[in-house]
């Protein structure tokens with residue numbers, strides 16, 4: 329038997345799983361079938377409230393839409409956050425369709441194509457520049473179409489979050505301009521007449537250690553102050569990145585955002601004079617939505633092989649790649665999983681939950697202890713709200729895409 333991570337507290341209530349107060353059979357009936365991602369908006373609203381309560385008032389909250397671009401969820405996010413960060417023209421279109429004003433959208437990501445740059449400039453979206461070459465292309469497009477581009481400089485800092493789950497900064501990286509060259513690029517952008525929006529400094533993802541995040545934010549604010557002094561210009565906005573993680577695995581403890589907020593309050597109080605008028609933002613994906621989602625998949629076959637029990641389900645890694653351990657993790661560990669109508673029952677047996685794809689990597693849970701499940705029962709895989717449907721190879725093996733549903737939606741007229 330292998331351990332699994334914790335089930336989010338608001339789901340671990342009662343014998344039969346509910347999402348947003350609705351039973352699983354009712355949700356599946358409403359959506360039409362399994363496999364199904366169900367997202368609980370009330371859990372997301374609670375997360376946003378926790379962020380607001382913990383953070384100093386001059387810190388804005390941006391949603392990194394790549395974590396979950398499901399249209400009803402994105403639309404429900406718009407009135408609750410201060411901006412949306414996108415990483416492609418496709419996501420930019422989704423953010424606009426969700427109702428976010430272009431002036432509150434920023435577009436980061438390497439390899440922006442000419443037509444993506446032009447679309448962003450025409451819409452008035454801020455481009456977080458990933459290189460000097462991209463800056464020149466954006467300036468040239470702005471000149472050609474007669475629109476002053478909104479440009480921020482993404483900085484590749486010399487540091488990254490301690491214990492960060494995914495390495496995205498520090499050393500040679502495809503993301504951002506090395507910090508040693510960032511001030512020069514700011515001067516170039518301003519001299520060319522662009523609307524310089526500030527800095528974007530993202531130093532890592534999936535961190536659970538509040539002290540490590542607080543340390544990184546302090547280093548980020550110091551770096552922004554130093555770069556502003558070097559460039560001789562004050563940034564209107566400094567995007568401090570994000571990196572707030574969620575507990576996926578046994579032994580993981582939730583991030584203490586109160587500690588992050590308290591330390592950030594001190595950090596901002598001590599900020600450099602060049603940042604006096606600056607606004608700050610934190611961009612989050614998985615911390616906002618990851619724990620609010622459940623992937624529901626039905627047992628199609630129950631079989632044994634060499635004494636081991638396999639529950640073969642109608643879903644798989646083509647929908648929920650991350651649970652199979654093939655998205656950004658080095659060692660496969662088990663996400664929390666349950667038999668949806670038997671949450672409180674003791675485990676009867678050790679089983680592996682495998683998907684319906686013809687590949688040995690399609691294993692959603694490896695030798696976990698569960699109450700006995702039969703063909704037709706629904707298995708719930710938790711922590712499916714971020715990087716699930718959107719980050720999985722849905723076309724692989726020709727199965728239909730997963731269904732999605734948003735529940736517990738606040739009445740936003």
Ligand SMILES: *Cc1c(COP(=O)(O)O)cnc(C)c1O
Nearest residue numbers: 392395530533534570612613614
């Ligand atoms: C992916 C990404 C995020 C969101 O990361 P999470 O771990 O989901 O919070 C934020 N900012 C940038 C630049 C990213 O690339």
